[in-house]
Amino acid sequence: MKYKSLAIDHPKDLIFGYAPHTVKTRRGLTFGTGLVYPELNFTLPPMQVSKDNLKPISDQYRSIVHGALERALDLHTNGLVFEFEALLEMTRHPEIGVEIVKVMNDVCEEFYHKYQLKSEIRLTPNDLREFERPPRSRTSPLLDLMFELFDKGAKAGGDILSIESTGGKEISDDALMMCDIKASFFALAILGVRDMKMLWKRIVEIARRNNRIAGGDTACGFANTAMVLAEKKFIPKVFAALIRVLSVVRTIVAHEEGATGPDKDCGYEGPYLKAIAGIPISMEGKTAACAHFSPLGNIAAACADLWSNESIQNIKLLAGMAPTVSYEQLEYDTRLMNQAIRNGKESILHFQKLLCDSDAFLDPQAFILTPKNIIHISKEIIKGEGHLENAKNGCLKALDLMQEGVRSGSLKIEDKELVWISSLRDEVASIPVNEDAFIAQMMPLLDSSKFIPSEYGIFV
Amino acid sequence: MTALLEQLKICVERGKINKMSPYPPDLKDQDGADELAAAAVKQGLPPEDILQKSLVVGMSNIGKKFSEGKAFVPEMLMAAKAMKAAMVHLEPFFKSGAVKAKGTVVLGTVQGDLHDIGKNLVAMMVEGAGWKVVDLGVDVGPDKFKSALSDHPDGIIGLSALLTTTMVNMKGIVEQLKAENPNRVIMVGGAPLTQEYCSEIGADFYSPDPQGAIDYLNSLTT
Numbered sequence: 001m002k003y004k005s006l007a008i009d010h011p012k013d014l015i016f017g018y019a020p021h022t023v024k025t026r027r028g029l030t031f032g033t034g035l036v037y038p039e040l041n042f043t044l045p046p047m048q049v050s051k052d053n054l055k056p057i058s059d060q061y062r063s064i065v066h067g068a069l070e071r072a073l074d075l076h077t078n079g080l081v082f083e084f085e086a087l088l089e090m091t092r093h094p095e096i097g098v099e100i101v102k103v104m105n106d107v108c109e110e111f112y113h114k115y116q117l118k119s120e121i122r123l124t125p126n127d128l129r130e131f132e133r134p135p136r137s138r139t140s141p142l143l144d145l146m147f148e149l150f151d152k153g154a155k156a157g158g159d160i161l162s163i164e165s166t167g168g169k170e171i172s173d174d175a176l177m178m179c180d181i182k183a184s185f186f187a188l189a190i191l192g193v194r195d196m197k198m199l200w201k202r203i204v205e206i207a208r209r210n211n212r213i214a215g216g217d218t219a220c221g222f223a224n225t226a227m228v229l230a231e232k233k234f235i236p237k238v239f240a241a242l243i244r245v246l247s248v249v250r251t252i253v254a255h256e257e258g259a260t261g262p263d264k265d266c267g268y269e270g271p272y273l274k275a276i277a278g279i280p281i282s283m284e285g286k287t288a289a290c291a292h293f294s295p296l297g298n299i300a301a302a303c304a305d306l307w308s309n310e311s312i313q314n315i316k317l318l319a320g321m322a323p324t325v326s327y328e329q330l331e332y333d334t335r336l337m338n339q340a341i342r343n344g345k346e347s348i349l350h351f352q353k354l355l356c357d358s359d360a361f362l363d364p365q366a367f368i369l370t371p372k373n374i375i376h377i378s379k380e381i382i383k384g385e386g387h388l389e390n391a392k393n394g395c396l397k398a399l400d401l402m403q404e405g406v407r408s409g410s411l412k413i414e415d416k417e418l419v420w421i422s423s424l425r426d427e428v429a430s431i432p433v434n435e436d437a438f439i440a441q442m443m444p445l446l447d448s449s450k451f452i453p454s455e456y457g458i459f460v
Numbered sequence: 461m462t463a464l465l466e467q468l469k470i471c472v473e474r475g476k477i478n479k480m481s482p483y484p485p486d487l488k489d490q491d492g493a494d495e496l497a498a499a500a501v502k503q504g505l506p507p508e509d510i511l512q513k514s515l516v517v518g519m520s521n522i523g524k525k526f527s528e529g530k531a532f533v534p535e536m537l538m539a540a541k542a543m544k545a546a547m548v549h550l551e552p553f554f555k556s557g558a559v560k561a562k563g564t565v566v567l568g569t570v571q572g573d574l575h576d577i578g579k580n581l582v583a584m585m586v587e588g589a590g591w592k593v594v595d596l597g598v599d600v601g602p603d604k605f606k607s608a609l610s611d612h613p614d615g616i617i618g619l620s621a622l623l624t625t626t627m628v629n630m631k632g633i634v635e636q637l638k639a640e641n642p643n644r645v646i647m648v649g650g651a652p653l654t655q656e657y658c659s660e661i662g663a664d665f666y667s668p669d670p671q672g673a674i675d676y677l678n679s680l681t682t
Binding site for chain 2: 043044045046047048049087088089130131133173174176177178179180225229232233234235236313416423426
């Protein structure tokens with residue numbers, strides 16, 4: 001792993017609004033410099049997405065951006081980001097995605113020139129490789145379509161490039177359902193890391209060529225899936241918390257390859273990336289309840305530089321269209337955080353403490369997101385040589401902290417979950433830190449119909 | 461019930477597959493469902509008793525715990541695997557088909573959609589409940605369903621979607637399958653789905669969770 005020391009090594013410096021390595025956009029938003037910005041994400045109401053339907057689709061996106069920017073003027077915003085998270089057909093047919101970016105960017109430009117209102121677009125194409133089972137991670141022609149949308153979408157006005165990549169998910173899905181932590185290690189710390197290296201090398205290159213920002217990735221398909229399964233009581237919360245820590249070594253690869261942040265909103269591993277790599281991050285919490293439930297509503301904001309809503313359908317509510325309503329909620333949240341920043345460090349830390357204390361006791365997934373625990377675990381994550389060893393060290397530390405939290409009364413875990421802490425520790429402790437040895441150990445245990453080893457550079 | 465059947469029931473309930481399996485940790489190195497079922501057959505215990513008094517009770521117990529929020533999915537799935545390991549020893553005794561699957565369920569995530577963990581979960585749990593599952597994967601259109609039904613004419617269909625923009629593709633699939641066979645049973649599920657939408661497109665059943673699908677399927681057999 002590239003990182004050998006923490007960019008932020010004290011919990012009191014791991015706060016919202018500030019990041020060691022700041023990022024400036026072309027219209028002048030500055031992330032990590034002492035302001036938290038809203039990041040609005042949205043999706044279409046039930047409707048067909050196809051090339052034949054482009055006009056009504058474009059009209060939807062145009063009106064969403066227009067509605068939010070008009071409200072932003074009224075609320076005296078410091079600026080905002082729109083995330084265009086493409087729907088599958090928009091990446092499968094990149095010309096659809098490019099056209100939507102262009103439509104959105106035209107509205108952003110109009111408000112910038114008329115009112116000096118700064119807004120930017122985060123462009124998030126889909127990872128199409130999952131259409132093929134097993135996926136061809138490196139040789140699939142679907143990769144060309146993804147990179148085409150990155151490139152042409154950046155030219156059309158996409159400022160921050162991101163993706164929820166899925167390399168290793170073909171092994172992770174079953175591992176999550178079976179709570180097989182070794183298979184999850186294989187999916188994230190072996191397959192995920194290798195895939196991220198390949199993918200982000202190219203995304204960073206596209207961003208540089210187009211003078212755009214390489215934002216970052218998210219382990220949404222891994223750790224958020226675990227979070228949702230735990231929320232439905234299908235798997236233990238301690239397992240989901242461990243998957244979050246494990247996902248750090250995978251998601252940070254984007255930044256090892258040159259991505260500067262802001263990292264993507266649904267990556268709840270973001271605060272770890274901020275501590276280790278010093279990048280600004282986007283986060284989502286209670287404002288994302290429109291898209292999914294989580295036990296992290298308040299604590300997710302503790303270290304955020306952008307504050308997002310994950311996704312909301314463009315439907316009519318009493319006040320107005322849902323994305324405009326959602327934007328207003330984000331704006332008020334960020335206004336509060338920015339007021340705390342203006343009041344000084346003590347005020348930030350007080351506000352942050354409230355955000356953390358209100359969630360951390362109730363769920364291990366929140367517990368591992370307190371700044372103190374993030375720093376403890378991050379120190380372990382950079383201690384070893386490779387990603388696998390670092391994942392193991394981080395997970396063992398997380399298990400120790402959870403155990404100690406239960407013992408000291410600072411973490412509440414249901415009785416039926418307690419047994420999982422010790423069994424997971426045994427499993428994690430038995431993982432060899434040598435990659436080749438771990439691969440040799442795991443290969444006979446994995447379903448060979450589910451993935452293609454050579455697509456990850458594994459030849460055994 | 462003999463001590464052997466009691467022990468076999470516990471192994472199924474706890475998901476102890478065989479002596480080699482490390483799960484659950486507190487039963488490590490002990491005989492599992494595989495060895496105990498073989499021993500029960502060897503002792504000459506009636507296969508019907510082994511099935512009904514031991515295996516079925518073990519599965520039923522873990523199912524009840526799951527429904528009450530006292531067990532997790534992996535515990536259910538391990539129990540299903542233990543049951544399967546035990547059934548291998550009973551199959552020769554049920555020539556009449558008493559241990560045949562309850563029926564066939566043909567599952568798929570609809571065209572344009574790649575999200576399948578929910579569908580996979582349903583597949584695993586439905587299979588664990590004694591049904592044969594034909595999983596067509598993701599991005600599945602009406603033709604692939606029709607083709608699968610030609611091999612499984614009595615198959616019950618399960619459609620899954622996670623996006624508001626792909627759930628609309630369910631309508632066409634339901635229309636085409638019902639046009640071929642108005643009695644075809646079709647279940648739907650996925651985050652954006654509702655009972656209203658299920659009724660609107662003419663599907664037969666909607667459940668927000670896998671257990672609901674299992675309960676519905678089992679209700680069709682009684």
